[in-house]
Amino acid sequence: MKNIIFSLLTLAVVPVQAFAQQRPDIIGVIMGSQKAVIAVPDMRGAGRASGLMDIVNGTLFRDLEDAAIFKMAPKSMYPTRVPQQPQEFRKPLQYDPTNRNAAPWLQDWSDPPVNSDYLAFGYAAEQDNQIVLFGWLFNVRQPEVAAAQVLGKIYFGPIDETGARKVAHEFAADILKQFGVESLAGSKVYFVSNRSGSKEIWSMDYDGASQKQITSYKSISTMPSVSPDGSRIAFTSWAMGQPQILVHSLETLRRIPFLNPRAGTNQNASYTADGKQIAFSSSASGFSQIYMANADGSGVRRLSNSRAVEVEPKINPKTGNEIVFVSGRGGGSPQVYRMNSDGADVQRLTTGEGQATNPSWNPQGTHIAFAWTRGYDPGNFNIFVMDVNTREFVQLTSGAGRNENPVWAPDGKHIVFSSDRGGRGQIWTMLADGTQLRQLTSAGINEKPAWSK
Amino acid sequence: MTTNKASALTLALCLSFFAAGCKKKVPAPPPPAAPPKAAAPTPKPVVARPIVKFFTAEPSTIERGQASSLKWEVTGAETASINQGLGVIGTAAAGGSTPAVISGNRSVFPSNTTTYTLTASNSGGTVTEAVTVNVTAPPPAAKATPTPSPRATFGEVIAREIQDALFDFDKSDIREDARNSLTQNSDKLKTIFRDYPNGTVTIEGHADERGSAEYNLGLGDRRAIAAREFLVQLGVSADRLRTLSYGKERPQCTDNSETCWQKNRRAHFTGQ
Numbered sequence: 155m156k157n158i159i160f161s162l163l164t165l166a167v168v169p170v171q172a173f174a175q176q177r178p179d180i181i182g183v184i185m186g187s188q189k190a191v192i193a194v195p196d197m198r199g200a201g202r203a204s205g206l207m208d209i210v211n212g213t214l215f216r217d218l219e220d221a222a223i224f225k226m227a228p229k230s231m232y233p234t235r236v237p238q239q240p241q242e243f244r245k246p247l248q249y250d251p252t253n254r255n256a257a258p259w260l261q262d263w264s265d266p267p268v269n270s271d272y273l274a275f276g277y278a279a280e281q282d283n284q285i286v287l288f289g290w291l292f293n294v295r296q297p298e299v300a301a302a303q304v305l306g307k308i309y310f311g312p313i314d315e316t317g318a319r320k321v322a323h324e325f326a327a328d329i330l331k332q333f334g335v336e337s338l339a340g341s342k343v344y345f346v347s348n349r350s351g352s353k354e355i356w357s358m359d360y361d362g363a364s365q366k367q368i369t370s371y372k373s374i375s376t377m378p379s380v381s382p383d384g385s386r387i388a389f390t391s392w393a394m395g396q397p398q399i400l401v402h403s404l405e406t407l408r409r410i411p412f413l414n415p416r417a418g419t420n421q422n423a424s425y426t427a428d429g430k431q432i433a434f435s436s437s438a439s440g441f442s443q444i445y446m447a448n449a450d451g452s453g454v455r456r457l458s459n460s461r462a463v464e465v466e467p468k469i470n471p472k473t474g475n476e477i478v479f480v481s482g483r484g485g486g487s488p489q490v491y492r493m494n495s496d497g498a499d500v501q502r503l504t505t506g507e508g509q510a511t512n513p514s515w516n517p518q519g520t521h522i523a524f525a526w527t528r529g530y531d532p533g534n535f536n537i538f539v540m541d542v543n544t545r546e547f548v549q550l551t552s553g554a555g556r557n558e559n560p561v562w563a564p565d566g567k568h569i570v571f572s573s574d575r576g577g578r579g580q581i582w583t584m585l586a587d588g589t590q591l592r593q594l595t596s597a598g599i600n601e602k603p604a605w606s607k
Numbered sequence: 608m609t610t611n612k613a614s615a616l617t618l619a620l621c622l623s624f625f626a627a628g629c630k631k632k633v634p635a636p637p638p639p640a641a642p643p644k645a646a647a648p649t650p651k652p653v654v655a656r657p658i659v660k661f662f663t664a665e666p667s668t669i670e671r672g673q674a675s676s677l678k679w680e681v682t683g684a685e686t687a688s689i690n691q692g693l694g695v696i697g698t699a700a701a702g703g704s705t706p707a708v709i710s711g712n713r714s715v716f717p718s719n720t721t722t723y724t725l726t727a728s729n730s731g732g733t734v735t736e737a738v739t740v741n742v743t744a745p746p747p748a749a750k751a752t753p754t755p756s757p758r759a760t761f762g763e764v765i766a767r768e769i770q771d772a773l774f775d776f777d778k779s780d781i782r783e784d785a786r787n788s789l790t791q792n793s794d795k796l797k798t799i800f801r802d803y804p805n806g807t808v809t810i811e812g813h814a815d816e817r818g819s820a821e822y823n824l825g826l827g828d829r830r831a832i833a834a835r836e837f838l839v840q841l842g843v844s845a846d847r848l849r850t851l852s853y854g855k856e857r858p859q860c861t862d863n864s865e866t867c868w869q870k871n872r873r874a875h876f877t878g879q
Contacts, residue, residue, distance in 0.1 A: 353856075374856050374857075376820065376856070377820070377821065390824075392853075392856075395851070396850075396851050396852075397824060397852060397854075418828050418831070418832070418850045418851065418852060419824055419825065419827075419828045419852050421821065421824055421825075422821050435821075435825065437825065437828045437829075437832070437852075440832055441825075441829065442824075442825030442828055442829070463779075463822060463825035463826050463828075463829055464825070465819075465821045465822050465824070465825045466819075466821050466822075480819070480821070480822055482777070482822070482826075487777050488777075488818070488819070488822045509777075509817075509818060509819070509822075511818070511819035511821065511822055512819055512821070525819065531817075532776065532777075532817040532818070533815075533816060533817025533818060535819075558819065559819075601820075602820070
């Protein structure tokens with residue numbers, strides 16, 4: 155069980171080794187402990203930027219913490235002398251942490267009690283009606299200032315909350331890039347909300363900011379799936395009468411053609427990694443079965459062949475030659491199955507206990523997250539992660555409402571899901587080890603999240 | 608060669624067909640000229656009054672703006688007319704060897720209830736006959752429904768008469784009680800479909816909340832299809848039954864209890 159989590163979290167660490175070939179210091183730190191320790195003291199701002207620093211500091215801290223590659227040094231241990239720019243560092247002849255008059259020095263951060271490996275610092279100012287953020291990342295384990303600088307950059311944005319968030323996201327993304335990690339800051343979570351009076355598709359930033367309504371069919375529109383390039387969104391809607399698949403451009407927000415097979419229900423569209431094909435389920439045969447078609451709905455072919463309800467096909471994003479799906483075959487309750495992308499070699503992945511639904515591949519194509527009632531009453535789903543090769547699984551949530559529709563973040567380490575643990579269904583994120591829970595929505599009932607780059 | 612042969616054969620067949628057709632006609636003798644049936648002997652010296660064989664309005668009740676057809680046949684009249692502006696409908700020379708027949712029809716579009724009087728006369732006297740065309744107000748123009756307003760709409764009848772078929776958890780098999788419900792539904796649907804020739808029934812498939820929305824949508828589809836197949840087997844017209852799955856998206860109750868869940872595991876009928 156622990157091995158699964160360990161391998162998931164270390165996957166993200168692998169790229170750091172590549173980077174570390176140029177900067178041996180980073181690999182040393184990473185390999186020395188599980189995670190590098192980073193200190194992120196609050197930055198100060200001048201002029202109108204000062205009023206925006208809570209947003210800048212909060213966004214930066216959260217982006218770095220959310221990336222889950224760092225251990226955040228506890229703020230209460232930070233030294234009192236916090237540098238705002240590199241020139242303030244003065245190497246003392248004899249380092250004395252108790253000397254309150256001394257200039258800031260790297261050891262303030264690397265020594266106990268902070269014990270940090272890295273320091274992100276800087277300041278913001280107002281310039282030509284813009285917020286300007288000067289940001290640095292220092293490796294505080296280095297003996298000299300000249301060797302310590304890993305990153306130093308200037309960021310610009312409009313002098314308002316959006317601009318404050320933008321410069322902080324960009325600074326965080328650059329820091330993460332030094333460790334070979336793509337920031338989630340630019341990523342979007344699409345979801346379904348009834349807050350406008352009917353179920354519509356909405357979008358938000360990965361941290362819950364800027365929630366926007368995407369569709370307005372005033373019907374039921376649900377189960378969104380985003381194309382890998384983020385340009386299109388496919389979903390299931392009753393807008394035309396029977397539930398059918400609709401596709402919208404995320405650039406124009408307009409509907410683009412998708413040819414549904416003649417069937418009472420077409421649902422659960424999901425894209426292949428190249429975005430050229432869509433897998434979906436259709437009741438054209440009288441039973442909901444798994445089908446594949448071109449992205450515009452042409453060239454339909456049936457993949458599964460059973461007299462059972464089969465839904466939610468998801469194509470392995472890495473190999474493209476494997477599909478996981480949910481089936482009630484055998485007359486039992488729904489379970490997660492896998493098959494080759496031509497429909498051959500069908501195998502059940504879950505044990506047959508409870509109801510198992512909502513499978514979702516991680517970007518590496520090695521693990522699935524899914525919802526399972528194993529050990530609970532019908533309908534009381536929890537989030538599980540399974541290694542598809544070994545079928546070893548681990549339970550991430552327990553005893554906190556109904557937890558459904560887990561979907562991986564592009565970084566392969568976060569999972570977004572819905573949970574009614576607070577009373578009503580809301581969108582939450584967590585790390586793939588079940589920690590770092592965050593609630594992203596609160597207005598109305600929200601469900602069916604999808605995470606896109 | 609083959610083509611020529613074939614066309615020659617076709618031609619021969621055609622010719623023989625026409626020849627046969629001609630032959631058939633030859634033996635059919637023309638019917639003998641029968642004497643007119645009105646040749647019933649009438650006493651010549653005394654001129655009888657004309658006879659109005661019939662004077663009708665079809666239909667006798669119309670909606671305003673619609674037409675009624677007046678039809679008449681009068682014998683022995685020298686002149687005949689209809690009031691309400693229709694005027695003279697025929698004249699015949701007096702003293703013919705056979706009584707004159709005046710017959711015809713005319714469409715009328717009265718805007719109110721109107722009585723039409725036919726007057727036929729000859730030297731022997733005058734006869735009148737009257738018909739009345741009743742005119743009713745048309746229904747409100749906005750609704751062109753085939754069902755008059757006092758009658759329940761198709762949707763109302765379906766909602767009142769057709770009961771849900773219930774299902775077991777995670778199942779779409781027609782169980783015993785659903786079998787009874789659907790059998791009763793089939794009898795009623797046959798009658799209702801006869802009374803409302805344009806109505807269509809949608810069978811909605813629903814599921815309880817304890818399952819994924821995705822799987823329940825497939826399950827609801829199965830339930831609707833299973834109910835439809837059962838009704839079709841009992842002789843209900845298939846092309847008037849559509850299916851629509853809602854899965855767990857439109858529950859009729861939201862309590863966290865088996866009573867409520869059972870209500871939601873259903874095939875439900877609506878009329879359009």
